[in-house]
Amino acid sequence: MIETAPWGDDSATIEKQIMSHNKTHSSIQRSQENISHNRVSQLRELQSIIEEISRAIMWVNEREEEELVFDWGDKNIDQYIPKKQESYSRMMRDLEEKEKELNKLKVKADGLMNNHHPASDKIQAYMDTLQTQWSWLLQITKCIHVHLKENAAYSQFFKEANETYAKLQKEHETIRSKFTCDRNTPLDNLTELLKNLEKEKERIVENKRQVQSLVNKSKTIVRLKPRNPDEKSSGPTMVQALCDFKQDQKGILKGNEGILKDNSQRSKWLVTGPGGLDMLIPSVCLLIPPPNPLSIGLANKNEQYYEAIMSIWNQLYINIKSLISWQYCVKDITHINSLTLSMLSKMRPEEYRSIIKRLETHYQEFLRTSQGSELFGDEDKRTIQGHFDKAQNHYDTLIIQLPAYSECKIIFTISLNCQPTQFAKILLFILLSALKALLQSLLRAEDIIKVHEARLTEKETTSLDLREVENYRNTLKQMKSDLEQKRDLLTAMESDLAKAVHWNGQISDSFHKCDVDLSKYSELVGQMSDRWRRIQTQIDSRVWDLEKQEKQLNHYQQSSTSMEQWINNARKRQDTLQAVKLSDIQTLMDHLNQQKALHTEIKGKKEKVEDVQKNADTCATSIKDYELQLASYSSGLETLLNIPIKRTMLQSPASVVRHEAADLQSQYIELLTRSSDYYKFLGELLKNMEELKTSMLAHESQSQYSELLLEKNSLLSKLKLLEQDKTRCQRIEEELTRIKLTLETEVRNKQRLQDEKNSILKDFNQMKSQFELRDSQIRKCESDRDKAERERLSLKNEIERLMRELKSVEERYKNRLLMSEKEASDLALKRDALEREIQRLQQRPSSLSRQTQTDEKVPTIDPSKLIFDGVRRKVTAHQLCDCGIISKATLDQLLKGKTTVDEVAVDIQLSLKGTGIIAGMMTGSQGKMPFTEAKNKKLLSPESALMLLEAQAATGYIVDPAFNEKMPVDTACSRGIVDTEDRDTLAKAEAASTGFKDPYTGKVLSVGQACKQGRIDKDTAIRLLQAQESVGGILDPVLSVFLPKDLALDRNLIDEDLYRALNKKPTCYLDPATEEKISYSDLRKKCTVEPVAGLLLLRGPEKSMTVKGLRGEVPVTELIKSELLDETDLQKLQQGKLTSREIEDKLKSYLHGTTCIAGIYDEANDRIMPFYHAMKEGLLMRGTTLELLEAQAASGFIVDPVNNVFLTVEEAAKRSLIGKEFQNKLLSAEKAVTGYKDPATGNIISLFQAIEKDLIEKGHGIRLLEAQIASGGIIDPKESHRIDVAVAYKRGYFDEEMNEILTYEGDDTKGFFDPNTKDNLTYLQLKERCIKDSKTGLLLLPLKDKNKPQKSQESRTNVLRKRRVVIVDPDTGLEMSVREAYHRELIDYDTFLDLSEQECEWEEITIKGSDGSARLVIVDRKTGTQYDIRDCLERGIIDQRSLDEYRAGSLTLTQFADQITNRTSSTEMTIAASNVNDMVTCSSTTQATPSSPTVRKRFNSISITVSPPEMFDDQSPVAAIFDTETLEKITIPEALRRGIVDTLTAQRLLEAQACTGGIINPATGERLSLQDAVHQSIIDESMAAKLKPAQKAFVGFEDVKTKRKMSAAEAVKEMWLPYEAGHRFLEFQYLTGGLIEPGTGRRITIEEAIRKGWLDGQGAQKLQDTRNHQKNLTCPKTKLKISYKEAMDSCMVEESNGMKMMQASSISSKGISSPYNVSNPGSRSGSRAGSLAGSRSGSRRGSVDYSSNYSYSFSSSSTTYSSNAQS
DSSP states (O other), rough: OOTHHHHHHHHSHHHHHHHHHHHHTTTSGGGGHHHHHHHHHHHHHHHHHHHHHHHHHHHHHHHHHHHHHHHOOOTHHHHHHHHHHHHHHHHHHHHHHHHHHHHHHHHHHHHHHHHHOOHHHHHHHHHHHHHHHHHHHHHHHHHHHHHHHHHHHHHHHHHHHHHHHHHHHHHHHHHHHHHOTTTTOOOOHHHHHHHHHHHHHHHHHHHHHHHHHHHHHHTTTTOOGGGTTTTTOOOOOOEESSSEETTTEEETTTTTTEEEEEEEEEEEEEETTTSSOOOEEEEGGGGOOSHHHHHHHHHHHHHHHHHHHHHHHHHHHHHHHHHHHHHHHHHHHHHHHTOOOOHTTTTTTTHHHHHHHHHHHHHHHHHHHHTSSOOOOOHHHHHHHHHHHHHHHHHHHHHHHHHHHHHHHHHHHHHSSSHHHHHHHHHHHHHHHHHHHHHHHHHHHHHHHHHHHHHSSSOOOOOOOOOHHHHHHHHHHHHHHHHHHHHHHHHHHHHHHHHHHHHHHOOOOSSSSHHHHHHHHHHHHHHHHHHHHHHHHHHHHHHHHHHHHHHHHHHHHHHHHHHHHHHHHHHHHHHHHHOOOOOHHHHHHHHHHHHHHHHHHHHHHHHHHHHHHHHHHHHHHHHHHHHHHHHHHHHHHHHHOOOOOOOOOOOOOOHHHHHHHHHHHHHHHHHOOOOHHHHHHHHHHHHHHHHHHTTTHHHHHHHHHEEEEHHHHHHHHHHHHHHHHHOHHHHHHHHHHHHHHHHHHHHHHHHHHHHHHHHHHHHHHHHHHHHHHHHHHHHHHHHHHHHHHHHHHHHHHHHHHHHHHHHHHHHHHHHHHHHHHHHHHHHHHHHHHHHHHHHHHHHHHHHHHTTTTTTOOOOOOOOOGEEOSSSSSSHHHHHHHHHSSSSSHHHHHHHHHHSHHHHHHTTTTHHHHSSOOOEEEEEEEEEEEEEHHHHHHHHHSSHHHHHHHHHHHHHHHHHETTEEEEEHOOOOOHTTOOOOOHHHHHHHHHHHHHOOEOOOOOOEEOOOHHHHSSSHHHHHHHHHHHHHHHSSSSEEETTTTTHHHHHHHHSSSSSHHHHHHHHOOOOEEEETTTEEEEEEHHHHHHHHEOTOOOOEEEOOOHHHHHHHHSSEEEHHHHHHHHHSSSSHHHHHHHHTSSSSSHHHTHHHHHHTOOOOOOEEETTTEEEOOOOOHHHOOOOOSSHHHHHHHHHHHHHHHETTTTTTTEOOHHHHTTTTTSSHHHHHHHHHHHHHOOOOOTTTTTEOOHHHHHTTTTTHHHHHHHHHHHHHHHTTOOOOETTEEEEEEEHHHHHHHHOOOHHHHHHHSSSSTTOOOOOTTOOOEOOOHHTTEEETTTTTEEEEEEEOTTHHHHOOOOOOOEEEEEEEOOOEEEOOEEEHHHHHHHTSSSOOOHHHHHHHHOOOEEEEEEEEEETTTEEEEETTTTTTTEEEHHHHTTTTTHHHHHHHHHHHSSHHHHHHHHHHHHTTTTOEEEEESSSHHHHHHHGGGTTOOOHHHHHHHHHEEEEEEEEEEGGGTTTSEEEEEETTTTTTTHHHHHHHHSSOOHHHHHHHHHHHTTTTTSOOOTOOOEEEEEHHHHHTTTOOOHHHHHHHHHHHHHHOETTTTOOEEEOOOOOOOOSSSHHHHHHHHHHHHHHHHHHHHHHTOOOEEEHHHHHTOOOOOOHHHHHOGGSSSSOOOOOOTOOOEEHHHHHHTOOEEEEEEEEEEEOOOSOOOOOOOOOTTTTOOOSSSSSSSSOOOOOOOOOOEEEEOOOOSSSEEOSSSOOOEEEEEEO
């Protein structure tokens, strides 16, 4: 009864059970007394555990209730956020404490259940409830964390936004009140106002980054107002789950979204989940995600306010600038109006010329700045223009009168002393002298002009030889230079003419004047001037064209040559593959794989071939344009001089280029076809061989198949005979020929197959004998035989079907032939009948005239002479009458001669010629051009250009608008008016006007009829017909005239479908301006009419406006895309309100960048020097010089600081600013500006992308990128300007990870060296230490005068100091490290230890705690040892005086660290080892007795104990390395740097730490994240990047779909983690305590992992079999390959913290060097240490003392062993 008694479910029930049991206890028999006592005890235990669990559950529920009712809305958000953050931190601390209590409670409950407590099910149920509630509370804490983060961002955003708005209001008020002016404002005040306004802009622009930042942040702000139930929303409110939540059978996962239906309850909201199911979800689990209309609206409001302020600033700036230029104009006009002849005669010519030039400059400046000015209206501008014109006219009048005024003074003087007759003779003599001088000037100028014109007409085309092109370009430049030097001849000629005209005017009418001669000479002078200018223009144009050709030709030749070489190589490889004989299936499969790879490679080159073709077309077009220009100049010269110029007919290089490209393309197509055919053949062969491999009747099937092939060959021969008989029908012959070629190819392929089958028949016979031995295989073969029989029958049926088809083809072609013959005979009969009809009609007029002779004689005209010009051919009047274009009455008038053909033609011009097609395109700057030229100039898309050319061809001819010439498609193609690749398409379109030829009847078909027969698709037909209809009507190809649409329908030119389609006016063409679809008639309406020829021309876009960038012109549109300008700036630029120069000034930092460090300022000698010159004089080290020059090159230019000149690397090399030893490295650095070429794609990529693709070393790239950013920003190499970080993110030129690397001032970014202080700095820090040159404004790095006392000052944040001891080999003079010198036996062991202690690598860092506190720490990066400055001060290791001296700079970091280490070096390190051999290894290096004080000191601080295995913590990973040579504990990266651990082993050891909890700090034993470990200098950035997957194995891999954290095992199964790495991480976790559950960090057993589905049985067995774990480590001591399990077993343990250390030395205890450590030269002969085999079994403990001797003893429960040895 006691054993079957029930157990209570709660504490009260159990208490009642205890009382009831106590009452009945006295009546229990003695035999059952023990059972009764046990029952009471178990009830007490149950009551106790349930009460504890219940209290824990109540505590969890209380915390849950507190959080569920909290309001996360926006009400009082600024007050509750800090309070909630504090309470959250407090709750997390409480949870940590509670977790410890719960773990103890769990241990207690597990103990009861493990002891088989009768009420274990009750205990388990309570524990499950507690676990469920606890997990739910943890989920809630995660939600709270998200709410705190998002709501804090919400609060901070609105606070910043409102502050920004207030700041903008203040700026607005300032600019409105401070900057006022009018026309009465003095010039000096205006200038001052302008300067202040520009300074004010700098302050305004400072708000731009904040405004833009707010705009970006506003898109990520959550919505808080809808959390309030009183807030009404116009639409559905979306919510997002912050954690997983399940309710009954419904649930929502983290990250899923739903629709909020009711939030009237604060704690729970009614939500429609992803499946459309409604559920109540705690509000704390839900977030109302962005976008937030309030935040976006406020951010946009700030942005608009900022733009408005900038608009006001711009208007003020325009007003002030216009006032300044207006005042300067007024000042100049007043001065010019005051000038007189006497004043001018006293001035030098350059003086009075400068006066008018200054006025013109100021007036032009006024016109430019007054655009958009509020102070000057149109009337004001007209007034100032009138004053300007008046002043200019006054000046011109004075200048014209000035020579006469001067000469009059001279003549007046002469006339006073001479008689009138003598005076007239003197004037005549002067005139004749002037004429003689004029004639000589004319002759000299003409000689020069003729020579240059002759040289310009020598060339008719260009060359394909780049050297010839370059030479001729240099010749042209020399011609231009010669012409400029002789320009004085032109000036002298014009001056002589002016003198002659003047003296001729001074002669009185009574004497002979030379008016006729002067008129002739004036004309000659004008002609010479015009020819001179034409020569200059022609030279400039040719030089520009040749430069462009040279680049295009060079690019084409390079691409063509490389492609040709590749084709030849690929052809050889294809030949080699096809020559191989295939004997078995394996060989065939390998061969097929090789052919597949080659075929894939060939297909991949298609784009390259197309690029070569495009390059060839570009070159050819350019050459044709150049030839046309040369011919045009020669023709113009021929016309002008009326002298024939001899021309030599040469083959144009353009045709050579096109022919080469066509040959290359044909070679590629041939290669591609061969490869494709052979690949298909191999695939079929493999398939057939595999089928025949399992068939017993292969031989029989093969013979039958051969018979079928023979039958097929006989059919082919019949087809050949049939083809020979059908020679009269060309179309049929072509089709049959294609069939013949196809069948012959198939026969050849089948023949190859036959040959291969015969070669493997022997294999089949052997297989047949083997198959007969096995009955089961025989049955299988019988089934295969049946299958083969069915396939044979199927094949036979297929052959029969082919035969029937061939017969039907033969009969069809015979019928068509008979029909063709019949139609030909019918046509012959019709022709005879027509001829008789014509003869009868010709006789009719004569008889008619005879009948009417009695009345009167009416003249008649021969109808054959009544011919009209149609679109493409002649058309008779009778034909026009038959088709309804002219009436019967008009025909009679033509026959009677009452009207003429020309008169009628005018009336029917629309039907004969149409109204005109769209002829081409026109731009204001480039004039008229054909559509192909517009396409090549990127003014028209290729698709639109082809459609417009098709419309031309379909309406008659291709049009060349430049010469108003019409031509057929073939002619246009030969002249380059259309591209060759478009020829076939346009020929088909041209058939719409000439007619399609019916291949069976020979009739001419219209477009509609051809469409009906399937010769042309319907869409194309409609497009061509629409163009015809828009021009004049449907074109009848037989009559060659345009007919109305209705008439065309009646004459069967189009059918009803096409008629209806045309009536709908479909949009078949593209509008070039918008790329939207449009009808042809609407497109014609958008055209402009060219006034001379009356051509319809489309308006093309004008050339885009550009500004000067780093390496070329940058389009303004690109600056808008880069968010550096907006659309309003473009409008102002187009309206003239903004100039390119103003944009360049405004965006100077983006287009050119700020100044990088330009050079050196030598303080001792007071001089400025370039870096390279400073290096040559020994002022800079070579490495420092190269780093600074690379920073210049990566920032844009090499700087000459002396002359203030910015140069490219090549230009700098020519000026000796850099040496040849640096040139290649600097050219590589310069690619950070011009871009790197991606070897995979050939695209230009940025510096960051080159780092990502490993094109440059990461550390080097980071240094260049940091210098680039510090000098102005990230450079876009494609667009040649700098961009903001946000734009760089979008374009893939930068990412957040790289930004973090550059923001953190660690070793990776401190790539520059201060030669004064020896500091490692970032480039920005180094710039801050520079000075600015007062003359040039350049930044100069000062080299301090070492003779002057310098003020010591050091940075206190992340300072790095290294002290390195270098030993020089006396024999070779080579430098080496201390360790290398010891290994080469140049120093003894004592010296090695002394010098090693002196080496250090100290870094000062600031560590911030979670509570916001900061502490200063110095770290020895060799060992990882950290010293807290405050702790050292409190412990008395250092005093306040030393700390003050360090902070003042009197003590360096190294000296300060030495003080600390000297006073702490006596600290003892106690090491435990599991094996006596570990101890012996450590001691053997000194041969038992240390001889030097240094060694004794080191040994005295170490105590080694040998402990039993059970004392070790096998759950912890390897934490550090113990250097057995220096007897010191060091970090794993330091061991890697020393060369005693190889790279792979170091990475594996660190992976084991990262995937089991974090990187271990050997100094403190603390586990750190990768980022913290980098910050504390335990690992570097490159190693951190390699360890990221290992860290994810601990924290979890996030599933992108479900947002769930996956374990390493799950990540391997889902292919998120490579198998090898994943299995390695699982081994590390298993060996250190079990697989890790992500998120919680809980270790789980193998059995639990199998239940969770993480592992299968096989995977679990592999993990448990530790003896077969991967041996992926190299033992640092023995240099043998070991597993991680073996590494853990061989570790020593530091007893103070249980830290495991692997022993390491540079010399192997086994005499073996590491296979991975290539940096180590290997081991020396012999060994300084030995290793003895031993066992860890037994319980042993010993101690070692190295002070004067060494001894070790082992004690156990039964035996004690001891040993002593005196030195």
